[in-house]
Each structure stands twice: as structure tokens, then as C-alpha cells.
Amino acid sequence: MASVRGAARELNRTVGHIDALLHIAAVFTPRYQKTADGLELMLATNHLGPFLLTNLLKDRLTGGGRVITVTAPSTTRVEVERLLNRDRFSALHSFGATKAANLMFTFELARRAKRWDVRANAFHPGVVRSELMREASRPVRFLSRLISNSPERAAQDLVDVALSPAFAGTTGWFFKGTRRIDPPKPTLDVGQQSVLWKRSAELVELEGAGF
Numbered sequence: 001m002a003s004v005r006g007a008a009r010e011l012n013r014t015v016g017h018i019d020a021l022l023h024i025a026a027v028f029t030p031r032y033q034k035t036a037d038g039l040e041l042m043l044a045t046n047h048l049g050p051f052l053l054t055n056l057l058k059d060r061l062t063g064g065g066r067v068i069t070v071t072a073p074s075t076t077r078v079e080v081e082r083l084l085n086r087d088r089f090s091a092l093h094s095f096g097a098t099k100a101a102n103l104m105f106t107f108e109l110a111r112r113a114k115r116w117d118v119r120a121n122a123f124h125p126g127v128v129r130s131e132l133m134r135e136a137s138r139p140v141r142f143l144s145r146l147i148s149n150s151p152e153r154a155a156q157d158l159v160d161v162a163l164s165p166a167f168a169g170t171t172g173w174f175f176k177g178t179r180r181i182d183p184p185k186p187t188l189d190v191g192q193q194s195v196l197w198k199r200s201a202e203l204v205e206l207e208g209a210g211f
């Protein structure tokens, strides 16, 4: 989180307005690993980092900024205390939960950010050839290589969603490519979205800042 705060400080100092903030970075790790803050690595990288960065950049995004979080249609239930608990760690469960958290964060942000004229959308690139599952088991790697598409198309779609005037007013959507799709039902629970937001704010010590 220190590096996220550092990046936000730098951007707040040097950038006037942010048109689009794209959360793409993610990790998958088969082992329970902790960050310097004592947070589980996938939760910290895939969800809490983007959560903190977005909130710290509120003033730069105000007035038409777009926040786009790259994720997948995960149905995994998000229970933060389980994700932090080493004894209950399961790699695929934790990874899936962070991707569901990306969706829940987006929908809560879309509601909260309206008064600052900021949009929040989630983006599913489809199954894309990448390095993400390099530490997954051999069958998972084999299967994902078999069904994956080239990254260029996914990148083009993401740029369209981020910059096209056609989506300038769009908020709270889940895109697959440039089309709207239905998010998994569990991610639409407004009560759970709010619980996740509050717990995330505590974990990153947001302390009243942000959306």
C-alpha cells in the first residue's frame, strides 16, 4: 500500500485531470503470501491496491473521469476475513473472490462517484493468452492456453471502453469486450458491496478520504 500511496502522491502532484484510470494488474499465486502490510498478496494486489488508488485519485478523476477495472465473471462469495486467514487459504477460491470483489467495488463506486461526475465500469476481456496462470497447476495452464485468444483484441476493446465518446456517460456496467453483459448475481448484492467497501477502507486505512 505504500507504493500505491506513493503513486497517488506523484499523480496528484503532476497530473491535472485523469480521463481514464485502468486497473489491470493482478496476480495468481498458489501459496499464501503476505505483503509488507501483512495482507494476503492476491487480495492486496487485485482488490485493495485498485481500491486505495482510486480513492486517493478522486480529485484528479472528478469531472468526467472513468475508472475501469479488468476482471472476470466470478461467482465466488467474498468474505474478507476468510481471505486473510492463512488456515482457510485456497488459491483458486481467493483469486476468484478478488475478481468478484472487483465487480462489487465497481458497482458501489458507480453509485458513490456520481456526485463527482466520475464513472465506474468493469471489463471482462474474455479468455486471453497471458502470464497470469504461470504458477497454476499444469491442467489449468493447459486448458487456459487451449481456449485463449490474442491480447491485442482485448486491449483494443479496453481502449474503446476507456476513451470512446459513446461510453462517456456510461457507469455501473459490466462489459465483455465492448458489449454490456449481466454480472453474476452474488456481486449485485448492495448490502455486501457496502460491507466490502467499509472493510476495504479499514484495511487500507483510508480514514475518511476518497469517494
Ligand SMILES: NC(=O)c1ccc[n+]([C@@H]2O[C@H](COP(=O)([O-])OP(=O)(O)OC[C@H]3O[C@@H](n4cnc5c(N)ncnc54)[C@H](OP(=O)(O)O)[C@@H]3O)[C@@H](O)[C@H]2O)c1
Binding pocket: 023, 024, 025, 026, 027, 045, 070, 071, 072, 099, 124, 125, 126, 127, 128, 129, 130, 131, 132, 133, 148
Ligand atoms: N488472461 C485472461 O484470460 C483474463 C480473463 C479475465 C480477466 N483477466 C484479467 O486481466 C488482467 C490482466 O491479466 P493478464 O491475463 O494480462 O495477466 P498477466 O499477463 O499476468 O499480467 C498481469 C500484470 O499485472 C502486473 N502486476 C502484478 N502484480 C503487480 C503489482 N503488485 N504492482 C504492479 N503490477 C503488478 C504484472 O506485472 P509483472 O509482470 O511486472 O509482475 C503484469 O504485467 C487481470 O486483472 C486479470 O484478472 C484476464
